[in-house]
Amino acid sequence: MSKFERPRIFRPPSEWMSYYLPLTSGCSNNTCTFCYYYGSRLQMRDVNEIKEEIDALRLFKDKRIAVPGMPHMVYQLANQWDGRRIFLQDGDALVYPFPKLLEVLDYLNERFPNLERIAVYATAQDILRRSVDELKQLSQRKLSILYIGLESGDNEVLQQVGKNTTAEEMIAAAHRVHDAGLTLSVMVILGLGGVDGSVQHAEASGKVLSKMDPEYAAALTLTVVPGTPMHALIERCDFVPISPFQSLHELRIIVEHLDVTHCFFSSMHASNYLTLRGTLPADRQKMLAQIDKVLQKKDPSMLRPEGLRGL
Numbered sequence: 535m536s537k538f539e540r541p542r543i544f545r546p547p548s549e550w551m552s553y554y555l556p557l558t559s560g561c562s563n564n565t566c567t568f569c570y571y572y573g574s575r576l577q578m579r580d581v582n583e584i585k586e587e588i589d590a591l592r593l594f595k596d597k598r599i600a601v602p603g604m605p606h607m608v609y610q611l612a613n614q615w616d617g618r619r620i621f622l623q624d625g626d627a628l629v630y631p632f633p634k635l636l637e638v639l640d641y642l643n644e645r646f647p648n649l650e651r652i653a654v655y656a657t658a659q660d661i662l663r664r665s666v667d668e669l670k671q672l673s674q675r676k677l678s679i680l681y682i683g684l685e686s687g688d689n690e691v692l693q694q695v696g697k698n699t700t701a702e703e704m705i706a707a708a709h710r711v712h713d714a715g716l717t718l719s720v721m722v723i724l725g726l727g728g729v730d731g732s733v734q735h736a737e738a739s740g741k742v743l744s745k746m747d748p749e750y751a752a753a754l755t756l757t758v759v760p761g762t763p764m765h766a767l768i769e770r771c772d773f774v775p776i777s778p779f780q781s782l783h784e785l786r787i788i789v790e791h792l793d794v795t796h797c798f799f800s801s802m803h804a805s806n807y808l809t810l811r812g813t814l815p816a817d818r819q820k821m822l823a824q825i826d827k828v829l830q831k832k833d834p835s836m837l838r839p840e841g842l843r844g845l
C-alpha cells in the first residue's frame with residue numbers, strides 16, 4: 535500500500551474550531567471540473583494509522599508529549615483545539631468503509647469521551663449507499679452533521695460540471711439524513727452556471743435547497759482553480775464567469791426562493807464577495823434588504839476584494 539498523503543485542509547467556515555482528522559485523501563468523485571480535487575486519487579488511510587494519531591493527540595492534550603515521527607500538523611492543530619469537535623477529512627470521508635468508520639468513531643469516543651460532535655463531507659452517493667439505520671449508527675457515535683455540496687439545483691449545470699449526481703438524488707439523500715436524525719448542511723456555488731445559465735442556476739438551486747430543507751445552507755462563489763477543466767474553458771472563452779455583482783443577484787434569487795422550515799443561511803465562506811447570515815424564513819426581508827443595498831450602490835468597495843477571496 536502506498537504511503538498515505540495527508541490532505542490539505544478545506545473545511546466549512548463553521549468547522550474552524552475542529553481538529554481535522556484525515557480518514558481519506560482526495561474525493562471518490564474526482565470529476566468536478568471546477569474543484570481542487572479534480573483528478574485527485576482517492577486514498578484510504580489505514581485504521582491503525584488513524585488510531586495512532588488519535589493516541590498521539592490524547593497524549594499531547596494530557597501531557598504535552600509529542601510522539602516522534604508524528605506529523606508536525608498534528609501538534610499544530612492540537613495546540614489550537616479545544617477538544618470539542620472533530621472534522622473527518624477529506625473530500626467525502628463518508629466513503630470510508632463502513633465497519634472501519636464505526637471502528638474509528640468508537641475509538642475517538644473512547645479516547646475523547648467529551649467530544650461534542652464529529653462532522654464530515656459526504657456526496658449524495660455516499661449517503662444513499664447507507665441505510666437509515668446505518669446513518670443512525672453514525673449519529674449514536676456523535677457523527678452528527680453531514681456537509682453536502684449540492685453546488686447547483688440545475689441538472690444541466692450538474693451534468694456540465696461533472697458532478698455525477700442529479701438534483702433528485704440530492705433531495706433523496708437529504709431526506710435520508712433527516713430520517714436518521716442527523717443534521718444537514720448544504721452548499722451551493724454562485725456562478726456555477728456562468729453568465730448564460732445564471733438565473734436558471736440560482737432559481738433551481740433555491741428550489742432544490744428548499745426540498746432538501748437543511749438546518750444549514752451556505753453559498754460559496756465560484757473560484758477558478760488553475761489546472762482544472764473549468765479554468766481551461768474560461769481561458770478559451772467557452773465559459774463566461776459572472777461578475778461579482780451578478781453573484782449577488784444569484785444570492786438574492788436563492789434567498790428569495792428558499793422555502794425552508796428553519797435554516798441558518800450564510801455566505802461567510804472566504805470565496806464570497808458579500809458576507810450574509812441569517813435564519814430563514816424569519817430573516818428573509820432583512821437579508822434581501824442587505825443585498826439590495828449593495829446592488830443599488832454598486833460600489834465595489836462594499837465587496838470583498840478579489841485578492842482576499844479564497845477557496
Ligand code: SF4
Pocket residue numbers: 561562563564565566569570571572625626657683697
Ligand atoms: S464531489 Fe465535491 S469534493 Fe468531490 S470533486 Fe466534486 S466538488 Fe470536489
